[in-house]
Amino acid sequence: MDKEKKLEQLRSGLGMTAEMALIFYRAALGAGATPEEAMKLIQAYIGAVLFNQNKKKPDGEEGQE
Numbered sequence: 001m002d003k004e005k006k007l008e009q010l011r012s013g014l015g016m017t018a019e020m021a022l023i024f025y026r027a028a029l030g031a032g033a034t035p036e037e038a039m040k041l042i043q044a045y046i047g048a049v050l051f052n053q054n055k056k057k058p059d060g061e062e063g064q065e
Contacts (some may be wrong), residue, residue: 017049 021042028038 003044020049021046 024045025038026043028041033041
C-alpha cells in the first residue's frame with residue numbers, strides 16, 4: 001500500500017471518529033449532561049476507540065461475531 005493511500009485512510013478514520021464524537025457529545029447534552037460532563041464522556045469514548053482495539057478479552061468473555 002502506498003504512502004498516499006495510507007494517509008487518505010488515516011484522514012478518513014479521523015473524520016469518522018470526529019463525526020461520531022460530535023454525535024455522542026450532542027446525545028449526552030440531550031440526555032441532560034453538562035458540557036463538562038459531555039466532554040469527559042467524549043474523552044473516554046475516544047480513548048476507548050483508539051486504545052482498546054487489540055486488547056485481549058478477560059477469561060470467560062466471548063466476543064460477538
